[in-house]
Amino acid sequence: MAKRNPPQRMTKKKFVKMVTSGTLSADRAIGNMVDELQRYERKYGMRSEVFYALIPGTPAEDQPDFLNWAICYRSYFRALQSKFPLKELSRYAI
Amino acid sequence: MPFEGRQRAAALDHCWSIYLSLTRAFILPEEFHAEFPVAVESVLISATLQFTVPIGSDLTLSLREEYVFDRQRLTVNRYSYNLIDAAGNNFRRADNLPFHRTDYRKRLLTHPPHHIHDQRGRVFSFSGDVHHFIADAKTLLSTR
Numbered sequence: 001m002a003k004r005n006p007p008q009r010m011t012k013k014k015f016v017k018m019v020t021s022g023t024l025s026a027d028r029a030i031g032n033m034v035d036e037l038q039r040y041e042r043k044y045g046m047r048s049e050v051f052y053a054l055i056p057g058t059p060a061e062d063q064p065d066f067l068n069w070a071i072c073y074r075s076y077f078r079a080l081q082s083k084f085p086l087k088e089l090s091r092y093a094i
Numbered sequence: 095m096p097f098e099g100r101q102r103a104a105a106l107d108h109c110w111s112i113y114l115s116l117t118r119a120f121i122l123p124e125e126f127h128a129e130f131p132v133a134v135e136s137v138l139i140s141a142t143l144q145f146t147v148p149i150g151s152d153l154t155l156s157l158r159e160e161y162v163f164d165r166q167r168l169t170v171n172r173y174s175y176n177l178i179d180a181a182g183n184n185f186r187r188a189d190n191l192p193f194h195r196t197d198y199r200k201r202l203l204t205h206p207p208h209h210i211h212d213q214r215g216r217v218f219s220f221s222g223d224v225h226h227f228i229a230d231a232k233t234l235l236s237t238r
């Protein structure tokens with residue numbers, strides 16, 4: 001029986017080229033984060049803004065979904081700020 | 095962009111080191127080699143790395159790291175490393191939330207606030223190093 005070869009690891013040069021190729025647009029990245037935020041909102045019946053005001057910084061955050069939700073929420077704001085580098089948005093910065 | 099110039103280079107270097115650790119520890123699906131660079135592209139947009147990859151027939155590794163720059167040094171502000179079993183349960187999970195000072199035997203954590211929870215919710219010491227988590231996952235996988 002032929003031995004299955006493991007997939008080849010890419011080189012760092014190829015990795016950097018792929019990362020900087022611009023495959024992922026800011027819009028798509030933001031869309032992915034919105035999808036994830038909405039999944040948590042549906043699961044816990046709570047808007048992300050309310051969640052973020054109530055849970056992070058308390059021991060209740062030490063639960064996988066809540067920790068990931070908080071990280072995702074901050075990431076969403078950072079991505080928005082990178083897309084709309086407006087001073088107005090800085091009011092909402094975390 | 096959250097990161098510029100040297101910051102982008104530092105973020106790429108860190109993500110590359112994670113890729114090397116993963117590919118040295120596990121035989122990963124071919125798709126991962128195409129998906130990981132896209133996940134790293136997201137770091138340049140949101141300063142967060144997030145991906146999930148199967149590392150065996152019944153274990154999945156899910157990593158999430160949120161980065162900040164402290165002067166010129168890339169630091170992981172918050173992270174969540176998870177080993178998930180076939181039933182979707184967290185088999186191991188590591189994070190740096192500051193709510194634990196001792197392990198389940200009431201001994202001080204060796205590198206607080208870094209810690210690991212096992213599947214029974216018990217808290218153990220953890221270095222906070224993603225490469226150590228990957229190495230532990232490899233050991234666990236080999237003993238299952």
